[in-house]
Every structure is written in C-alpha cells, then in structure tokens.
Amino acid sequence: MPTIPPHEDEPRTCRLCSVRSNGICRVLDTSQLARLARHTRSTRHEAGAEVFGDETDITTYANVVSGVIKLMKVLEDGRQQVVGLKFANDFIGRIHAASNALSAEATSEVELCLVPRALMEAMLEENRPLERWLMKETLRELDEAREWMVTLGRKSAAERVASFLYLIALHVNPELGSDTATVEYDLPLTRSDMADFLGLSIETVSRQLTELRRLEIIVIHNKRHVHIPDTERLRQRAG
Amino acid sequence: MPTIPPHEDEPRTCRLCSVRSNGICRVLDTSQLARLARHTRSTRHEAGAEVFGDETDITTYANVVSGVIKLMKVLEDGRQQVVGLKFANDFIGRIHAASNALSAEATSEVELCLVPRALMEAMLEENRPLERWLMKETLRELDEAREWMVTLGRKSAAERVASFLYLIALHVNPELGSDTATVEYDLPLTRSDMADFLGLSIETVSRQLTELRRLEIIVIHNKRHVHIPDTERLRQRAG
DNA sequence: GGCGGCATTTGACCTATGTCATCAAATGCG
DNA sequence: CGCATTTGATGACATAGGTCAAATGCCGCC
Numbered sequence: 001m002p003t004i005p006p007h008e009d010e011p012r013t014c015r016l017c018s019v020r021s022n023g024i025c026r027v028l029d030t031s032q033l034a035r036l037a038r039h040t041r042s043t044r045h046e047a048g049a050e051v052f053g054d055e056t057d058i059t060t061y062a063n064v065v066s067g068v069i070k071l072m073k074v075l076e077d078g079r080q081q082v083v084g085l086k087f088a089n090d091f092i093g094r095i096h097a098a099s100n101a102l103s104a105e106a107t108s109e110v111e112l113c114l115v116p117r118a119l120m121e122a123m124l125e126e127n128r129p130l131e132r133w134l135m136k137e138t139l140r141e142l143d144e145a146r147e148w149m150v151t152l153g154r155k156s157a158a159e160r161v162a163s164f165l166y167l168i169a170l171h172v173n174p175e176l177g178s179d180t181a182t183v184e185y186d187l188p189l190t191r192s193d194m195a196d197f198l199g200l201s202i203e204t205v206s207r208q209l210t211e212l213r214r215l216e217i218i219v220i221h222n223k224r225h226v227h228i229p230d231t232e233r234l235r236q237r238a239g
Numbered sequence: 240m241p242t243i244p245p246h247e248d249e250p251r252t253c254r255l256c257s258v259r260s261n262g263i264c265r266v267l268d269t270s271q272l273a274r275l276a277r278h279t280r281s282t283r284h285e286a287g288a289e290v291f292g293d294e295t296d297i298t299t300y301a302n303v304v305s306g307v308i309k310l311m312k313v314l315e316d317g318r319q320q321v322v323g324l325k326f327a328n329d330f331i332g333r334i335h336a337a338s339n340a341l342s343a344e345a346t347s348e349v350e351l352c353l354v355p356r357a358l359m360e361a362m363l364e365e366n367r368p369l370e371r372w373l374m375k376e377t378l379r380e381l382d383e384a385r386e387w388m389v390t391l392g393r394k395s396a397a398e399r400v401a402s403f404l405y406l407i408a409l410h411v412n413p414e415l416g417s418d419t420a421t422v423e424y425d426l427p428l429t430r431s432d433m434a435d436f437l438g439l440s441i442e443t444v445s446r447q448l449t450e451l452r453r454l455e456i457i458v459i460h461n462k463r464h465v466h467i468p469d470t471e472r473l474r475q476r477a478g
Numbered sequence: 479g480g481c482g483g484c485a486t487t488t489g490a491c492c493t494a495t496g497t498c499a500t501c502a503a504a505t506g507c508g
Numbered sequence: 509c510g511c512a513t514t515t516g517a518t519g520a521c522a523t524a525g526g527t528c529a530a531a532t533g534c535c536g537c538c
C-alpha cells in the first residue's frame with residue numbers, strides 16, 4: 001500500500017486519515033481534497049446505533065474512518081438479513097439511488113466522514129478517476145454479495161461460521177494465502193449480528209463456535225477475542 | 240419505454256433489436272452505434288450450453304438479445320449456486336475484471352450480441368453516458384443480489400419458490416403493483432436450475448410447486464407453463 | 479461485594495428440508 | 509410405433525438446524 005506523502009496544502013484533518021491513502025480520497029488531487037474537506041463532517045456512533053434508516057432520503061454519503069457498519073434488510077415480519085459489512089475506508093451510499101431500502105447500523109464504535117450528497121455528485125461529474133474508483137468499489141461489493149449468496153444458499157452452518165471467521169481474518173490480514181498463518185482479532189459483531197449475516201439462529205452460531213473451539217481451530221477469550229492458530233484449517237472448514 | 244425511431248444511418252442488424260431501445264445501445268448516438276455494430280458478432284446457444292467458463296479470460300462482453308442466462312458459482316465439491324439471471328437487454332461481463340470466478344450458461348435458447356472487450360473498454364473511455372449506464376446496471380445487479388441474499392438467508396422453501404415465480408412475473412409484466420393481476424409465462428429454468436437459484440433441493444422445489452398448485456395460486460401446464468390468476472396472492476406467499 | 483440485566487451457552491425437543499428410491503410423463507430416436 | 513432417456517413428482521426416512529427454556533458468565537452499578 002503506497003502511502004501518499006503528506007503535503008503542505010493538505011487539509012489538516014485529512015493528514016492522518018487512512019481514507020486519504022486507502023479510501024476514496026486516494027483518487028483526489030490536493031485541490032479537490034481541499035474542496036471536499038471544507039464540506040465533510042465527522043460523526044461518531046456507538047455500537048448498535050442506526051446510521052441510515054430504511055426509508056430516510058439519502059442526503060449524505062459516508063466513508064468509514066474506523067469501526068464496522070452492517071447493512072441490513074428487514075422483512076415486514078421482522079426477520080432480518082445483513083447484506084453487507086463496511087470496514088474502515090469503505091464508502092457507504094447508493095449513487096443515483098431512488099431508494100436503497102436498506103438500513104445501516106454501527107456494530108461497533110464507528111467514526112464516519114460524511115459527504116453531502118450534492119457535493120459528491122458534483123465531484124463525480126467532474127472527476128473521472130473518482131467515478132471509476134466508485135465503479136470498482138461497486139463491482140467489489142457485487143462480487144462479495146455473490147460470494148455470500150453461495151454461502152447462504154449452499155453451505156452448512158459449520159461452513160458458514162467458518163467462512164465468516166475467515167472473512168474477518170482476511171480483513172485483518174489481506175495477504176492470507178494458502179499458507180499456514182496465525183491471526184487474532186476482536187469480533188466486530190455480536191452473536192446476533194453474526195446470525196443475521198449467516199442466515200442462522202443465534203444458538204446455531206454459538207454451537208458452531210463451541211465446536212470450532214473444541215476442534216482447536218479457534219481459541220476465544222472473553223466472548224469476543226478470537227485467535228486462529230492456523231488459518232488454513234479454518235479455510236478448509238469453510239467449504 | 241420510448242422507442243428510438245429508426246434512423247437512416249442505423250446499422251440494419253440493429254433496427255429491430257430490442258437492445259437498441261432498451262439495452263446498452265440506448266445510450267449510443269448513431270455514429271457510435273455504427274462503430275459498435277461493425278465489431279459485434281451474433282451468437283446463438285441452446286439450453287444448457289456454457290457461454291462463458293469459470294476460468295476463461297474475458298475477451299468479449301455480451302448483450303442478451305433473447306433468452307435467459309444463469310450466472311453460477313460452483314464449490315470444489317460440486318455444490319452450485321445461481322447468483323444471477325440475465326434476461327433480454329441485459330449486459331454480461333465484469334468490467335476491469337481480474338477474474339470473475341463465475342460461469343454463464345444458457346437456461347433456454349439464447350441469442351447474444353458479442354462485443355469485443357477492447358472496443359467496449361475504448362468506448363467506455365470516450366463515452367460518459369455509456370459509463371454511467373453501466374454504473375446504473377451494476378447498481379441494479381447489486382440491489383438484486385442483496386434482495387436475493389434475504390431470500391436465501393431468511394425465507395422458507397415455500398416463500399423462496401413463491402419469490403422466484405413472482406420475480407419472473409415481474410419480468411414479464413414490470414408494472415405489477417399491489418393490484419390483482421394475471422400473468423402467464425413459460426418458466427425459463429428447469430427444476431434443477433430453480434433449486435440452484437433458490438438454495439434448495441430439486442425435490443423441495445417440486446413439492447412447493449405442487450403445494451402452490453393445490454392452493455390454486457398457480458396453474459401449471461406441461462411442466463413449464465405457469466399461469467398466475469392473482470399475482471397479489473403469490474406476492475403475499477413470497478414473504 | 480452483592481445485585482440486576484444482558485449476552486452467550488447449553489440442553490431437549492421438534493420440524494422443515496435434504497436424501498434416496500421409485501414412479502410417471504414427456505421427449506427424442508431408430 | 510415402441511424403446512430409451514430425460515425431467516419431474518411423490519413417498520419414506522434421516523437429520524441439520526430452529527425453537528423454547530434454563531443455566532451460566534460477565535459487566536456496570538449501587
């Protein structure tokens with residue numbers, strides 16, 4: 001990851017922000033960045049807080065600075081499904097949206113950088129690289145969604161839970177090849193959120209975690225902290 | 240749907256093609272269309288034929304002229320999941336793809352209009368509306384994928400089958416509101432394909448169809464022809 | 479340090495859906 | 509025209525995962 005060197009004209013707030021080097025701001029030049037920075041607003045949400053509602057008109061887009069956001073769809077009778085997770089540097093919001101019919105909630109303490117809708121759309125007009133960056137992001141989201149469709153449609157509970165743990169492991173260490181490696185992290189989701197992501201019940205998630213622990217594929221401390229001694233074993237269990 | 244009037248300079252092959260008025264060609268002006276038409280190639284595939292392979296490098300993109308294509312993902316052990324369906328006027332292919340890890344097969348007799356990759360990418364460079372059209376298409380695909388994640392993750396077999404039948408009904412008649420309406424069509428998928436789309440076994444699909452027939456929500460002739468006397472009842476069953 | 483409230487785990491039980499086997503109907507082929 | 513092949517329907521049975529209830533562990537708070 002080549003880090004863009006700090007620059008005199010760069011807005012102070014952006015200097016240490018990873019979105020600058022790894023997120024949307026990466027494709028902006030200094031003057032564009034300055035313009036953007038003049039209109040962005042930073043917000044913080046605690047775990048569980050709703051960030052965008054199901055019905056709310058979209059008046060701002062957002063970039064995740066830190067923390068994790070879950071995108072959810074809810075059926076009338078209350079059943080819900082997490083349809084996407086957003087991590088640091090990810091962009092949130094549907095361009096040209098009529099309605100997204102989708103809500104966004106923080107699953108952990110989250111820091112966002114909000115971009116007014118009008119500005120974002122104006123910049124997209126003018127900035128071809130920005131538009132292209134967004135296209136790539138969207139395609140990545142589509143790939144992820146389809147990958148997850150396989151998990152939801154065809155994998156067993158054991159495979160789903162392993163797939164999820166592996167997914168997070170990949171986020172912590174994107175270089176996980178098929179080599180043995182060790183990863184350790186705090187789960188960004190509660191059991192309930194995991195269940196909603198995996199299309200399972202809380203109890204099944206819990207039982208599968210217990211089973212993974214019994215097999216010593218993972219070690220869990222304090223409910224949330226996961227240690228994976230051998231990511232390859234986990235990956236095999238993920239189907 | 241405003242149909243673009245035929246034009247003297249318009250390539251002859253495109254005159255009667257619905258992609259011209261409803262698909263990608265809609266955002267092209269006459270000269271661009273002419274250029275494109277000089278390099279496209281029409282192909283035909285029978286039901287079951289593989290159109291793009293899992294591993295094949297993408298050398299062409301395609302537009303569906305008629306028929307239906309299923310996009311599939313396959314796990315090592317052979318389990319498979321349909322992750323998308325492409326109907327007439329839909330565009331197939333992942334721009335900027337490293338690999339899509341996804342195969343495309345005809346589920347019915349299919350007619351495609353192939354566009355060489357290099358040309359498509361060149362046109363995207365020059366043609367802003369084209370790029371934007373593709374972005375919208377991609378977002379639509381993403382919405383569809385997420386909608387389907389809810390179906391796969393949270394709906395019962397009965398709801399899934401109803402959802403599928405309703406999905407096709409919507410394709411036949413996009414104006415289906417919440418009013419009572421009648422729709423009739425031929426299923427574009429075999430029971431096996433439906434099962435792979437719905438994350439169910441063939442038998443379960445078959446049984447659910449039988450149940451829908453028993454409830455007189457649908458009438459089936461010759462295995463494939465479906466008549467839906469009241470789409471609203473079907474929608475309610477779809478969850 | 480004890481208490482109340484959550485999140486999680488565990489257990490017992492039940493049901494929806496998968497699996498396997500058979501049958502029936504439709505389709506293609508000589 | 510009849511046989512073989514494919515596709516779909518149905519029945520019997522097995523089981524993964526859901527549901528409901530209870531136990532446990534953890535945390536902040538008084």
